[in-house]
Amino acid sequence: MAYPDRLAAAWQAHLAPRTPDAPTVVSTFAGCGGSSLGYSMAGFDERLAVEWNEKQAASFVANFPDVPLHLGDIADLTDENALRLARVAPGELDVLDGSPPCQGFSLAGSRQFEDGRNQLFLEYVRLLRAFAPKAFVMENVRGMVIGKMRLIFAEIIRELKATGYQVSARVLVAGYYGVPQMRPRMIIIGIRNDLAAAGITPSHPVPFAIAPTVREAWHGIENTADEIDVAKFATTRLVDRLLYRMKPGEYGDRYHPNKQLYGLYRLDPDRPSPTLLRNGGAGGACEACHPSEHRRITIAEAKRLGSFPDPFVLRGSFPERWAAIGNCVPPLFMRAIAAHVRSLLAHTEEPHAATA
Known part of the structure; x- marks a missing residue:
């Protein structure tokens, strides 16, 4: 199938009604909705999005009019309100997703160790504790594991594990998941300890594509x-x-x-x-x-x-x-990640590349 046709088919999957047993997701640092679109393409039911930028939020609302949106600082969203807006109790949510702002980590920036933006992941961790989802996905730039920034990366991993999750981190390249862009990103996937004890191991989707030109x-x-x-x-x-x-x-x-x-x-x-x-x-x-x-x-x-x-x-x-x-995380890239995590939680084999 030609790339434009695959995009069109993925868009139709996004528009399709959710099934009663659709897995649920909450998206933090949602932006215009790139990650949200990937989850939607993979059949997820998004329960809540969090975004502080009004212009990006306007794009999000235009594409996801039925998804509750907290427009404002994530620090102002209390645990109680987050659970109420998402209509879930602690432990019920399937996936908490988030891409904390990456300027402090980025190779394109100054990469200052003391950059306050590097601490925003703590707000993500706070909501991770509140929701206690079955799994989480956290995305950021590969600069997290280069030079002195590896110290912050190690702190992030320790904090995520201390929250009660088995964690796997890997740099993936979007092009190998059907995106015509060789965009490398750090993808951190966690599985709640009780599920990990039952045999569900956090892992990453296997590359399945040659990047379109x-x-x-x-x-x-x-x-x-x-x-x-x-x-x-x-x-x-x-x-x-x-x-x-x-x-x-x-x-x-x-x-x-x-x-x-x-x-x-x-x-x-x-x-x-x-x-x-x-x-x-x-x-x-x-x-x-x-x-x-x-x-x-x-x-x-x-x-x-x-x-x-x-x-x-x-x-x-x-x-x-x-x-x-x-x-944004490219939607087709996130769809591959979302489909993989969904397969982990469903105890089923990962979908073949042709249908991912």
Whole structure:
């Protein structure tokens, strides 16, 4: 099945009614809903989402109008209110999902050990204790296990285990799960101790795909004239001049030693995309540029590379919509993880790659 057709089929799975025995999930740090979409594609019933950014929350509500949303600081959501909104008692929830903000860990940032954003995982752990779900999934950047940040990573793992879970952590690459983007992410999966004692071991989905190319991802795509104009406007004069020299698959720093242009890249149509960064829509920087046209890619093109189906709604300005894609776990990637965790909890074999 061609990539656009697989995306369309996954979108229909998201729209399908939930079965009475559908597994349940609560999503923290939900953003525009990339992880939520992956769980929905895998048949989960989302009971609650938590997001503080109003623009990202507007996108979430547009795509998940029936999911209760706590809009605000996660620290302001009490344990009692979280359980009430999700309509579950402690121990009933199947999966608690969360991607705490990663700027403090990210290789693209300064990676300050004392960065306060590195402590937001404690709020996730607080809700983990409150819900006591059968399993949890925690996602972050691979920078967590590089250099001195490994000390924080070790603290995270110790805290998660102390909460009552067997834990497995691994860096996975989205491209090997059907996404046309070679995005590496740290995926931490936990299984509650009582279930682990019964023989359910936390593990990760086995890679099953060769990443689709940019050409395959964009097959049949429809860009509006306005979106193309916005994409052209988002480039600076310097970037525009560099694009006239850059060939597909080349980075801009080959032609200009400006560190601010690190990541400026003309996509190769016959390869998957590199990681789309959240800040690519701000300040004129454009890490992902069209293979042949002298412009950055449109939001429609970025959605395809991020495995967001065409009907998925993104609200806000060009930079805000771009940041939504760059911040999210690609939905097809999360669908593979969600389907794997669902199979663990159901005591069944993991679905074959062709149906995952």
